[in-house]
Amino acid sequence: MAEDLNWQLVGEQVRQARLSVGISQQDLASAVGLERTMLAKIEAGNRRLDGLELARLARALRVSMEYLIEPRPAVLSRRAAPLTEETDTAAARSSERLEIALVEWLRNVQQLIGLGVLRPRPILRYPQPVASEGDARRAAAWVRKQAGLGDGPIGSMMDVCEWAGQWVLVTDLPGDGASLVDGDIAVAVVSTMGDPGRRRATAAHELGHLIIGDEYSSDLGVSSSRAEREAAIDAFAAELLLPVQAVVAGCGAGSMTRDRLVEFAARYRTSWLLALRQAERAGVIDGSTRRSWSEPRPTRAEFMEAVGWAPQPDLESVRVPPTYAQAVMEAWRASRITRARALELMHGQVTDADLPVDDDVEIEP
Structure with a gap:
């Protein structure tokens, strides 16, 4: 495997992941038992790594080994420049961590599809060009009609996104959200850091990026600035949530x-x-x-009083789509993935104590 790796790519992925967690070369080198000069050579793509070193780096950087060695797909909702020492800020680090989570989430979904336990969803695309906020609002009304929502409240944005072909992960990372499309698979991540209304708006915003498209895939970006495009996506999200x-x-x-x-x-x-x-x-x-x-x-009391003090959860306790969770359990029960991998794929939706005892020998796919 080592002979086939792009070590320039690996080094760049290590560097960006290191910057995203805000640690120095010296701190990372010490954590994995390397000299700082060796780590500098790794990040420059001038030193190869064996499997054990890759595993140690991945663990210290809180990413998978696959993340370090595979090229990242283009992000649909953000076309930001790579994180560097010159652009290293708290906001840039948060954005990079969200993007890392997005790529890892994509590969989770791809693994389950590859195992045959999760079926890809057809991606919903608005058939008309969107060149203004008015067009974006009409697109939202179209989505509501296609989904049979009428003008009523949306019960679960997670369900709507899955219906439209977008798999959503809810994460505790700071920030708002991000999304991408890789082939026929669309994924998004939404942060829990905002209030419930903001989380739903973020999910609707990322869904807008999918359904309307971005500057590279629709007329939305032909004659408008990025700020205008984002305003149109925000208009879509607002009209989708509250017509x-x-x-x-x-x-x-x-x-x-x-x-x-x-x-x-x-x-x-x-x-x-x-x-x-x-x-x-x-x-x-x-x-x-x-x-x-x-x-x-x-106040929260005013909101709760308005709905008769009935709980209104969404994008909080549920971290992964229900269909995805069922696929993880199916793969685990069939011994297609290990117990540990099943817990990783569930992203905190369940704990080890929640899984039934299984004395069968588990094997990796």
Whole structure:
């Protein structure tokens, strides 16, 4: 295997992974039992590694060995430059860790598909060009129609994304989210760090990147800046989560009150700011009202009271799609993967104590 590896690639992957966890060459070298000068040569692609050294580096960097030796696919939602010492910031490190998690998640999904326990989902693509925020909103309405959602609240963004062909992982890493498409497989990661409304908005945003496409795959980027493209994707996400028509219909003949809008935000599980923007777009409040209602934001008690104190979970306790979780369990029960690998693939959805005792000998695929 060593003869076939691209050592320049391996070195670059090691360097970027090291920078993403914020440690120096000396600290990493000490952790894996190497001289700092040896690690410098590895990162420069001038020194080969044996399997044991690769395993030690992967463990210290909290990545898989495969991540270090395989080229990364192009990220759909971000086309950022590689992390370097010159661009090393806390935000850049968080972004890099999310991208690493995204690539690892893609390979998890690919493994289960390769084992035949997970079926690829057809990717949903909007058939019309999207060149404006208005086009993006129409795309969101189209998705709702295709999914049979009407104008009602979306129960689970995880389910909607899976239906559209995008496998979503919920991770504790800082940041918002990222997504990519590799061949006929689409994946996304969403951080738990934000409030529930923000998590759902992030999932809807990444779904927008898939369905609408990015500057490399649609008309969205032909004559617009990246900021304009992101604004269009945000418009898609807002309309998907809380349709303007639903706000208009819910307001009825009366005027929109703050308490009523709190109820909308609670039932549709959106952020308060998203609800305000949609209400203004619906014409039921004006810009002055939106600004005056933006602070102070509703408390959690207000949101819970609006839905009768009923729990409204989404993208929190569930870390992986249900179909994916079932595939992991099927692979484990059939001894296609080890118990340890099954736990890795579940990403904290279950613990070792949750798995039934199995005395059969397990083998790696």
